[in-house]
Structures are given as C-alpha cells and as structure tokens.
Amino acid sequence: MSFKKQLEQHLPHWVERGWVSADNAANMLQDAAGGVHHGPRYLTLAFSLLGVILIGAGIITFFAANWAAMPKLLKLAVLFSALWGSYALAGVFERRDLPLLSGAMLLLGVILFGSNIMLIAQIYHISAHYPDGVMVWALGGVLVAWLMHSQPAMVAALGLGVLWTGLESQGFGRTVHWPFLLFLALSVPAVMLHRWRIALHVALSGLLVWSWFTFMAMSSWVSGSGAAVYLVQVYFLAYLALFIGGMLLHGRDGWQILAHTVQRYAAFAALGCLYLLTFPDLLRADRDGAEFWWPATMATLLLVVAMASWHYRSHGADIRPRFLNWGLGLLGAVIVLLLANLAAERQSAGVLALLFNVVYFLGLLWLLQAAVHLENRVLVNMAFFYFAVTLLARYFDTFWSLMDRSLFFMGGGLLLLGGGYWLERQRRRLTRQIAVQGEGSA
Amino acid sequence: MKLSYRLLIIIVIQTLVLAGMVAKRQWTLATGTPVVLETRPVDPRSLFRGDYVTFNYDISRLNLQALDGDDDFSRHDVVYVVLEPGTPYWRPRAVYHAPPAGQVTLRGTVQYAGEHWWNPETGDNEAVRHVTVRYGIEDYFVPEGEGRVLERPVADETISLRVAVDRFGNGAIQALLINGVERYRETLF
Numbered sequence: 001m002s003f004k005k006q007l008e009q010h011l012p013h014w015v016e017r018g019w020v021s022a023d024n025a026a027n028m029l030q031d032a033a034g035g036v037h038h039g040p041r042y043l044t045l046a047f048s049l050l051g052v053i054l055i056g057a058g059i060i061t062f063f064a065a066n067w068a069a070m071p072k073l074l075k076l077a078v079l080f081s082a083l084w085g086s087y088a089l090a091g092v093f094e095r096r097d098l099p100l101l102s103g104a105m106l107l108l109g110v111i112l113f114g115s116n117i118m119l120i121a122q123i124y125h126i127s128a129h130y131p132d133g134v135m136v137w138a139l140g141g142v143l144v145a146w147l148m149h150s151q152p153a154m155v156a157a158l159g160l161g162v163l164w165t166g167l168e169s170q171g172f173g174r175t176v177h178w179p180f181l182l183f184l185a186l187s188v189p190a191v192m193l194h195r196w197r198i199a200l201h202v203a204l205s206g207l208l209v210w211s212w213f214t215f216m217a218m219s220s221w222v223s224g225s226g227a228a229v230y231l232v233q234v235y236f237l238a239y240l241a242l243f244i245g246g247m248l249l250h251g252r253d254g255w256q257i258l259a260h261t262v263q264r265y266a267a268f269a270a271l272g273c274l275y276l277l278t279f280p281d282l283l284r285a286d287r288d289g290a291e292f293w294w295p296a297t298m299a300t301l302l303l304v305v306a307m308a309s310w311h312y313r314s315h316g317a318d319i320r321p322r323f324l325n326w327g328l329g330l331l332g333a334v335i336v337l338l339l340a341n342l343a344a345e346r347q348s349a350g351v352l353a354l355l356f357n358v359v360y361f362l363g364l365l366w367l368l369q370a371a372v373h374l375e376n377r378v379l380v381n382m383a384f385f386y387f388a389v390t391l392l393a394r395y396f397d398t399f400w401s402l403m404d405r406s407l408f409f410m411g412g413g414l415l416l417l418g419g420g421y422w423l424e425r426q427r428r429r430l431t432r433q434i435a436v437q438g439e440g441s442a
Numbered sequence: 443m444k445l446s447y448r449l450l451i452i453i454v455i456q457t458l459v460l461a462g463m464v465a466k467r468q469w470t471l472a473t474g475t476p477v478v479l480e481t482r483p484v485d486p487r488s489l490f491r492g493d494y495v496t497f498n499y500d501i502s503r504l505n506l507q508a509l510d511g512d513d514d515f516s517r518h519d520v521v522y523v524v525l526e527p528g529t530p531y532w533r534p535r536a537v538y539h540a541p542p543a544g545q546v547t548l549r550g551t552v553q554y555a556g557e558h559w560w561n562p563e564t565g566d567n568e569a570v571r572h573v574t575v576r577y578g579i580e581d582y583f584v585p586e587g588e589g590r591v592l593e594r595p596v597a598d599e600t601i602s603l604r605v606a607v608d609r610f611g612n613g614a615i616q617a618l619l620i621n622g623v624e625r626y627r628e629t630l631f
Contacts, residue, residue: 073631080460084453091449113456120460122494124467125615125628127581129551140456147448172518 004032048104049152056111075123079116086112090148106144107152113140114160131167135183138164142187151196158187158202162209169213176214180206195258204265211235211269229282230293233338236273237300242266244307250374251314264378267367271386274363277356278390279397283341283349290342297342301335323369330366334359360390368430377431384427391419468630470614474606475546477525477532478619481603494583497603501525501534501548502580503559506571510536515573519552522611523575530622531602537573541611549611550575579605579613584626 007029014020020028059082070078090105114137120126121133141157144150165180184203191199215235218227246262249255276282308331315324337359341352364383371379395415480500501523506513515521515537524536524545532546541547554574561568582603604617604624618626 071631072629076464076631080457083456083460087449087453091445094445109452109456113460116460117463120463122583124464125582126463126467126578128578136459140459143455144452147443147452 004029007032048100049107052104052108052111055108056115059112059115072123075119079112079119083109083112083116103150103152106148106150107156110137110141110144110153110156113137129172131164131172134160134164134167135179138183139186142183142190145187145199146190149194151194151199154187154190154196154199155202158199158206161187162202162206165206165210165213169210169217175217177210177217180210192258195254197257197261200258200261204261208265208269227289227293228285229277229287230290230297230342232273232276232282233341234293234296234300236270236277237297237304237338239266239270239273241300241303241307243270244304244311247370247374248307248311248314256375260374260376260378263374263376264382267379267382271363271367271382274356274360275386275390277341278353278360279393280349280353283352283356284346287346293342297338301338304331304335321369321373323366323373327366327370330359330362334363357394361387364390372430372433375434377434380427380430380434384423388419388423391415466612467614470608470612471606471616471628471630474608474612474614474616476604476606476616477527477546477548478530478602478604480531481601494581497580497582497601499577499580499603500531501575501577503574504534504537504572505559506537506573509534511538513537513571515539515552515555517552517555519555521550521552521573521575522547523550525607546607547611548577548605548607548613550577577613579603579615582615582618582626 011020011025011029015022015025086105086109090102090109093099093102093105114134117133117137121128121130138157138160141153141160145154145157161180161183164183165177168177168180184207187199188203190196191203215228215231218231243263243266246259246266249259249262252259308328312320312324312328315321337352337355341356344352364387367379367383371377371383392415395411481497504523506515511524519539522538522541523534524538524542524547525532526535526546536542538547541549552573553576555572557569557571558567559570559572560566598621600621602619602622603615604619605613606616607613614628616628617624
C-alpha cells in the first residue's frame with residue numbers, strides 16, 4: 001500500500017482522536033499527493049538531460065563527418081544559430097513554466113558553447129594551448145549558472161573546471177595550478193547562494209582532486225624533499241578550517257544540509273592527512289626546505305585559530321556542549337605538535353609519530369561526539385572507517401616483525417572479526433542516536 | 443533582472459568569445475608577414491574534430507648555440523624566434539625571451555629544453571643546448587580522408603606551409619604548399 005493510501009486510511013482516525021487537526025490532515029494529504037509527482041518530475045529531468053547529452057554528441061559527430069562539404073560561412077551560421085537557439089528555447093520554456101526543460105536547454109547551450117570553441121578552432125586551424133579552451137568553456141558555464149540560476153550548468157562548469165586543472169597539472173606539467181582556486185572562488189558563491197547540493201559535491205570533490213595534484217607537484221618539484229611532510233600539515237590545517245566553517249554553517253537556519261556536505265569532505269581530507277602523519281616512515285623522510293613551509297603553516301594555523309574562536313564565541317557558555325571545550329584543548333595539543341614537527345629533526349620521528357597517534361585517536365573520539373551533536377551520520381561512519389583502518393595499520397606495523405606468521409594472520413583475523421563486530425555495534429548505536437535526535441528536533 | 447536580458451547577456455558574451463577567436467586569427471592572416479616554413483607532416487589523426495595533420499617544422503627544434511640571442515630557456519618559457527628570408531624557406535636567426543622590435547618574429551612556448559640531441563645526419567648523440575618549441579601552427583585540418591595522403595607524400599614531393607606572422611608574433615597558416623604549389627588556401631569565409 002502506498003504512503004498516501006496509508007495516510008488516507010489512518011488520518012480520519014487520528015483526527016477523531018485529536019492527535020492531528022483537520023487542517024493539518026488536509027495539508028499532510030496534499031503534501032503526500034505532491035510527493036507522488038516526484039517520480040515523473042525526476043523522470044522528466046532524467047530524460048531531458050539524457051536528450052541534451054545525445055543531441056550535443058550528435059551535433060559534434062555530425063559536423064565531424066560532414067564538415068568538408070560545408071563552406072565556412074555555413075559552418076559558422078550553423079554553430080551560432082544552434083547556440084542562440086538553445087538559449088532562446090530555454091527562455092521560451094521558462095516563460096511557459098517548464099523549468100526542467102528550460103534547464104535542459106541551458107545545459108545544451110553550455111555544451112554547444114564548448115563544441116563551438118572546438119569546431120571554430122578546427123575551422124581556423126587554431127592549435128593553441130588547448131586547456132585554455134576548456135577554461136573558457138567552464139567560464140561560459142559559470143556565466144550561465146550565475147545568470148540563469150541553473151544547477152546543471154554549474155555542475156557542468158565545475159566538472160570542466162576539474163578537467164581544466166587536471167590537464168594543466170598533469171598534461172602540461174605545471175607545478176601548481178593556482179588559477180583553479182580563483183575559478184572555485186567564482187563558482188562556489190553561487191553554489192552556496194542557491195544551496196545547490198550536487199554542485200557543492202562536485203566543487204568539493206574538485207578541491208580534493210586539486211589538492212592531490214598540488215601534493216604530487218609540490219612533492220616532486222617545489223621546496224625540497226620535506227614538502228611531503230610539511231604540505232600534509234598545511235593541508236590538515238586548511239581542511240580543519242573548512243570543517244570548522246561547516247560547523248559554523250550548521251548553526252544557521254536552512255544551511256544544515258550544505259553544512260553536512262562541507263563537514264564530510266573536510267573531515268575526510270583532514271583525517272586522511274592526520275592519518276598520514278601517524279606513520280613514522282613519513283616523518284623520518286628527508287626534511288629539506290622547512291623554512292619554505294613556516295609561512296604557509298603559520299597562515300593556515302592562524303586561519304584555524306580564527307575560525308575556532310569565531311565558532312567558540314558564537315556558542316555562549318550556557319549552550320556550549322562539553323565536547324567543544326575539550327576539543328579546544330585537543331586543538332591546542334595538535335597545534336603544538338605540528339609546530340614541533342616543523343622544527344624537529346628527522347631523528348625525533350619515532351616520538352612524534354607516537355604523539356600523532358595519540359592525538360589522532362583522540363581526534364576520532366572527538367569527531368564521534370561532534371557527529372552526534374551535528375546530527376551527521378556520515379561523519380560517524382567515517383570516524384569508524386578511519387578507526388578500523390588505523391587499527392589494522394598499527395597491527396601490521398607492530399606485529400609483522402614480532403610474531404610468527406601463522407599467529408600473525410590468526411591474530412589479524414580475530415582482530416577483524418571481533419573488532420568489526422564491536423565497531424559495527426557502536427556505529428549502529430550512534431547512528432540510531434542521531435536518527436532519534438533528528439526525529440526529536442523535527 | 444528580466445529573463446530576456448539575462449539570456450541576452452549570455453548570448454552576447456559567448457558570441458563575442460567565439461567571434462573573437464575568428465577575428466584574432468583573421469587579423470593575423472590579413473596583416474601578417476607571409477613566411478614559408480619547411481615542414482614534415484608527422485601525425486594525422488581523426489578524433490571528434492575530423493582529420494588533421496600535425497606538422498613538425500624545421501624551426502620546431504632550435505640549436506641555441508647556432509643562433510643569436512638568449513640561450514637560458516626552460517620548459518614553458520615563452521620564446522620569440524626571429525626569422526629571416528631564405529631560398530625557398532625562411533630560417534631562424536635568433537631566439538629571445540622578449541620580442542625584438544622591427545623584425546619578423548614568431549612567438550612560441552618551450553616544450554622541452556635540453557643539453558644533448560641526436561643528430562640524424564651523423565647518428566651521434568651530441569652535446570648541444572637546444573629547445574623544442576610549439577608555435578600554435580602545428581595542426582592543420584583537412585577534408586576527411588586526406589590526412590593520410592599528406593602523411594605519406596610520394597617520392598620527391600615536399601610539403602611546406604605559408605604562415606602569416608603578425609606584429610605580436612602570432613602565426614596563422616595561410617596555405618599548404620606541395621612542391622611550392624598551393625594545395626589548400628585559407629580564406630575568411
């Protein structure tokens with residue numbers, strides 16, 4: 001039986017008992033009836049987008065096959081009229097209150113803008129630095145997204161932006177592709193303003209990809225062999241600042257869903273960096289170029305302190321949960337440890353790794369408490385995932401050389417079975433707690 | 443802002459970008475000094491964009507020790523190659539970081555800078571400071587199926603290109619020549 005039918009069956013009974021007012025019962029039924037339309041709406045969107053992609057691919061391959069038979073002027077006329085036509089149709093559909101079709105036409109316009117760049121380059125034999133073409137294409141998408149409030153256009157633009165930074169960083173061996181951050185600065189305000197979740201996922205994924213490219217470039221090109229250790233520290237601090245930004249966002253009405261997304265990506269990256277710092281081998285690596293990394297570390301550190309202070313002040317003492325207080329102590333310990341690592345010689349790697357492990361496990365505990373408070377189930381799962389992975393890593397680090405191989409594997413098996421059972425029980429308990437909290441607050 | 447204005451802004455900006463690509467290339471073709479460059483087609487491809495031939499110019503690989511100008515280049519540097527007329531092809535005379543005034547100069551980007559190169563005439567690896575340069579005139583689109591023909595010229599057939607070089611150092615292919623005779627010529631429309 002459908003949800004709507006169940007409501008129709010039960011609501012008169014609930015109204016009779018006084019649990020639900022007659023007005024609210026009518027509203028609930030109307031809302032449920034509206035929900036029935038979600039299927040076909042999404043189907044329309046899916047078909048529209050698929051249609052647009054097929055038309056775009058068809059136009060490109062049609063020209064590729066028939067190009068030679070057309071004079072240049074006709075080629076240009078076809079290209080420009082297709083572009084203008086798609087935007088004109090978007091306007092027509094928008095006026096007729098068909099937003100999904102209008103959005104699909106806007107996306108087609110963005111695709112055609114890119115294919116026109118490629119085809120005009122072909123007609124006039126322009127073979128310049130081709131990532132520039134992808135950049136112009138992406139900026140064209142951002143323009144459409146800003147002016148027409150179109151999430152599909154923004155998703156396409158961000159995807160192209162990631163392709164652009166990939167081509168520049170990997171295909172052309174640029175050391176660090178800073179302009180991508182400028183591109184994000186142009187795009188993300190629209191994403192936040194319109195609260196576009198999918199676009200935010202793409203933007204944050206793009207930031208992670210860019211961070212990886214930058215790490216690869218800096219490890220091999222810039223500032224000596226110490227880059228691997230020190231850049232991980234800078235990344236940790238930067239993503240921690242982003243996580244605190246996500247916590248600040250969580251406190252604002254209507255921003256919770258976006259805040260959750262920001263927290264997830266930021267926590268994933270920050271934990272990943274801290275996890276790397278728990279390995280003595282990384283800390284034992286050559287440490288040339290520490291002086292290069294002091295300014296970057298101090299700048300990101302100040303950013304973290306500023307964000308944490310802002311968050312602390314926005315929660316008065318009466319409403320401040322306990323985990324925030326001990327979290328500040330933990331943050332202080334992490335900062336001292338990071339600075340000590342920046343100043344330390346590689347001989348201290350063993351002690352530093354031990355301290356990083358302690359801070360890391362305390363950080364996971366803090367994250368679990370924060371996740372419950374922020375009602376973010378993904379963070380709970382993430383904390384347990386990192387906990388399990390680290391537990392296994394430490395087991396392999398510690399016992400591989402100490403134990404007989406058969407005992408080692410049996411021990412590992414037991415650890416997996418027993419630890420997995422325990423971790424899963426705890427994870428379920430906490431996610432249930434968040435679900436109950438969510439229902440309570442709703 | 444009204445819907446029609448917003449759409450108009452998008453159409454105007456995107457059209458200007460595309461028209462700008464055409465106009466820039468046409469300006470180079472119309473105002474540039476024509477120079478004939480020796481070349482070998484190396485790589486015809488057929489992707490989404492149809493058939494095109496990639497040319498390897500005689501000036502794509504420069505022996506810095508044999509040329510005037512600067513000799514401290516690294517990857518991604520912008521270079522200005524001064525060309526002088528020869529018979530039948532134009533030849534490089536000097537290479538600079540900055541554009542010299544009053545000379546026919548082609549602008550490019552260093553793809554590779556090295557200290558040794560392989561000499562095809564002697565078959566030896568020689569100590570020569572050199573750069574490989576890309577000028578943005580390496581690709582030439584041809585009607586479908588003709589890329590392969592250009593890739594494998596028959597015996598005694600030489601392929602060269604007439605390139606227009608504007609005063610900013612931009613190059614644009616004006617015509618493709620086979621044995622000095624025009625096979626393809628570029629026009630605005």
